[in-house]
Amino acid sequence: MSSETPDIVTSDTDASRTAREQTYRVLFLLCGLLSILTTVAIILTLLGDALTFWNEVPITDFLLGTNWSPQIEGEYGVLPLVSGTLMITVGSALIALPIGVLTAIYLSEYASERIRAILKPTLEILAGVPTVVYGFFALVYITPILENIFPTIGTFNALSASIVVGIMIIPMVSSLSEDAMSAVPDSLRNASYGLGATKFEVSTTVVVPSAVSGIVSSFILALSRAIGETMAVTIAAGSTARLFDGSDPIGSFLLSTETMTAAMINIGKSDVDPTSLTYKSLFAIGLTLFAITFTMNVISNLVAARYREEYE
Amino acid sequence: MSSESNTTKSEPTEETTTDESSDRLIDTAAVSTTADESRQQSNSMIADTVIETRNLDVHYGETQALDSIDLEIPENQVTALIGPSGCGKSTFLRCINRMNDLVDSARIDGELFFRGKNVYDDDVDPVALRRKIGMVFQHPNPFPKSIYDNVAYGLRIQDDTENLDERVEQALKDAALWDEVKDQLDSSALDLSGGQQQRLCIARAIAVGPEVILMDEPASALDPIATSKIEDLIEELAEKYTVVIVTHNMQQAARISDQTAVFLTGGELVEVDDTQKIFENPDSQRVEDYITGKFG
Numbered sequence: 075m076s077s078e079t080p081d082i083v084t085s086d087t088d089a090s091r092t093a094r095e096q097t098y099r100v101l102f103l104l105c106g107l108l109s110i111l112t113t114v115a116i117i118l119t120l121l122g123d124a125l126t127f128w129n130e131v132p133i134t135d136f137l138l139g140t141n142w143s144p145q146i147e148g149e150y151g152v153l154p155l156v157s158g159t160l161m162i163t164v165g166s167a168l169i170a171l172p173i174g175v176l177t178a179i180y181l182s183e184y185a186s187e188r189i190r191a192i193l194k195p196t197l198e199i200l201a202g203v204p205t206v207v208y209g210f211f212a213l214v215y216i217t218p219i220l221e222n223i224f225p226t227i228g229t230f231n232a233l234s235a236s237i238v239v240g241i242m243i244i245p246m247v248s249s250l251s252e253d254a255m256s257a258v259p260d261s262l263r264n265a266s267y268g269l270g271a272t273k274f275e276v277s278t279t280v281v282v283p284s285a286v287s288g289i290v291s292s293f294i295l296a297l298s299r300a301i302g303e304t305m306a307v308t309i310a311a312g313s314t315a316r317l318f319d320g321s322d323p324i325g326s327f328l329l330s331t332e333t334m335t336a337a338m339i340n341i342g343k344s345d346v347d348p349t350s351l352t353y354k355s356l357f358a359i360g361l362t363l364f365a366i367t368f369t370m371n372v373i374s375n376l377v378a379a380r381y382r383e384e385y386e
Numbered sequence: 387m388s389s390e391s392n393t394t395k396s397e398p399t400e401e402t403t404t405d406e407s408s409d410r411l412i413d414t415a416a417v418s419t420t421a422d423e424s425r426q427q428s429n430s431m432i433a434d435t436v437i438e439t440r441n442l443d444v445h446y447g448e449t450q451a452l453d454s455i456d457l458e459i460p461e462n463q464v465t466a467l468i469g470p471s472g473c474g475k476s477t478f479l480r481c482i483n484r485m486n487d488l489v490d491s492a493r494i495d496g497e498l499f500f501r502g503k504n505v506y507d508d509d510v511d512p513v514a515l516r517r518k519i520g521m522v523f524q525h526p527n528p529f530p531k532s533i534y535d536n537v538a539y540g541l542r543i544q545d546d547t548e549n550l551d552e553r554v555e556q557a558l559k560d561a562a563l564w565d566e567v568k569d570q571l572d573s574s575a576l577d578l579s580g581g582q583q584q585r586l587c588i589a590r591a592i593a594v595g596p597e598v599i600l601m602d603e604p605a606s607a608l609d610p611i612a613t614s615k616i617e618d619l620i621e622e623l624a625e626k627y628t629v630v631i632v633t634h635n636m637q638q639a640a641r642i643s644d645q646t647a648v649f650l651t652g653g654e655l656v657e658v659d660d661t662q663k664i665f666e667n668p669d670s671q672r673v674e675d676y677i678t679g680k681f682g
């Protein structure tokens with residue numbers, strides 16, 4: 075009988091195979107859950123400690139206060155730290171976004187196969203250099219060079235930190251943007267060339283607009299990276315919490331500045347009592363930082379989704 | 387530019403690069419006027435040769451794709467290039483507007499004259515050349531932009547935006563697409579059907595006022611109804627433009643072309659003649675075998 079039955083009826087071995095499949099399924103599910111649980115646990119810890127901090131320091135004082143001096147004056151206004159983070163982010167963006175996109179256009183549209191094969195991995199190595207090295211690079215090389223242009227520049231200053239963070243995130247922008255540009259089908263380039271476009275026109279009127287969702291995503295990821303950057307800015311920009319002075323923007327960049335991440339490091343490595351208010355403020359800053367980067371990631375996804383719709 | 391330039395091969399050509407390296411040398415208005423005038427001429431006399439190749443060889447690296455091609459393409463007619471796949475039809479087409487320049491491994495020898503000027507001369511600007519010799523590809527490739535922006539694209543990159551609306555409308559009318567899209571010019575070209583997209587690509591190509599339109603199997607990705615619309619359109623286009631079309635569909639070549647060139651394996655041009663002659667009574671036995679389906 076078994077010889078007549080077509081080979082599609084489940085046998086014992088098939089049953090055990092189904093059981094095995096089921097096991098794998100559960101295993102993979104558990105791994106997925108683990109990462110979600112970790113994330114949730116981190117957020118809850120942050121939230122718990124931040125809330126006990128905000129019980130003692132009103133959240134409005136924290137978010138709107140313009141003086142950050144936890145140990146000496148007991149002032150917990152986070153704005154100077156946010157200002158420091160924004161300065162580094164904007165400063166590094168001014169460097170990294172244009173250079174990154176132009177590099178991506180060069181790699182995707184102009185570079186020969188051989189140059190690309192050398193340049194792209196080299197750029198990606200830049201992304202692998204430990205950030206502490208970037209910090210010392212800023213302190214030891216960039217600041218002395220800047221001193222020739224701005225004699226009043228401080229040993230620790232926001233400008234060299236911005237430059238070095240900018241250099242650090244260029245590979246992220248160029249690599250992700252280049253991926254997006256390379257994914258633009260050649261048929262569109264041919265259409266444009268066929269209409270008498272120059273290489274430059276093909277790049278600017280077809281390739282970049284078609285790759286815009288990937289380019290914008292790369293920007294936002296790079297900015298998130300700049301916002302979260304810690305070691306390099308702590309070393310290069312120092313630890314003087316200071317609100318950005320709109321009347322003297324360049325001067326502000328020449329002075330030492332403390333970012334949110336640097337403030338957290340400074341609290342963490344000082345020997346404050348873990349039950350003290352100062353120590354708990356660390357979690358309030360952490361949660362604020364998380365809220366900022368989380369928002370940026372959401373925006374990035376929205377942007378990507380929106381433009382992808384238009385493209386396909 | 388005058389209509390006389392159509393009758394002489396020695397006329398200095400407009401696609402020549404100048405010292406100012408200007409690539410805005412083409413006056414599209416003048417070009418279309420010329421096309422109109424020359425159509426009237428060609429109705430009353432034997433068609434002029436617009437494109438002529440002599441000993442045209444193409445290699446991709448070591449592979450030879452075209453072997454010593456001599457071919458004349460008459461004005462305001464449809465010339466069909468047929469032959470089995472891999473015989474170099476697309477390669478030939480891409481030589482005419484120098485799209486092969488974009489292929490690093492391609493090497494072109496011999497001469498290819500466009501109105502008497504060898505387009506492979508050093509002083510020819512391929513960008514200007516491509517504005518006079520438009521191209522339509524095998525798969526519709528509209529830009530991910532609006533219908534209007536697709537048609538306006540070529541004029542905009544030339545900064546030639548005078549009366550843009552009217553010219554976009556005219557191009558869409560000439561491509562037999564206007565009635566279908568006139569109320570949705572701002573919607574994405576990608577929302578059109580495949581056949582509409584291909585006619586949009588034709589509108590985009592003719593908007594810049596080319597003299598010649600190259601088409602590489604323009605209907606091969608389309609259904610029969612869309613195909614027949616494209617075929618009708620091609621016959622109409624031949625009143626204003628010189629059309630060179632690659633097709634692997636022999637009925638299509640027989641239906642729409644005036645002249646047919648048969649390429650066979652090895653990049654060899656075996657026979658070129660009036661379409662009727664090729665399909666009814668070819669000189670070459672190999673062409674007859676190919677057309678009757680004995681091989682290829």
Ligand SMILES: Nc1ncnc2c1ncn2[C@@H]1O[C@H](COP(=O)(O)OP(=O)(O)O)[C@@H](O)[C@H]1O
Nearest residue numbers: 446451470471472473474475476477478489491
């Ligand atoms: N970009 C290219 N690089 C290398 N070889 C190519 C390229 N394009 C075409 N060829 C080769 O040239 C020959 C002719 O190709 P093609 O012109 O596309 O033929 P057809 O259009 O008649 O099918 C083929 O052997 C093909 O493999």
Ligand SMILES: [Mg+2]
Nearest residue numbers: 475476477602
């Ligand atoms: Mg082909």
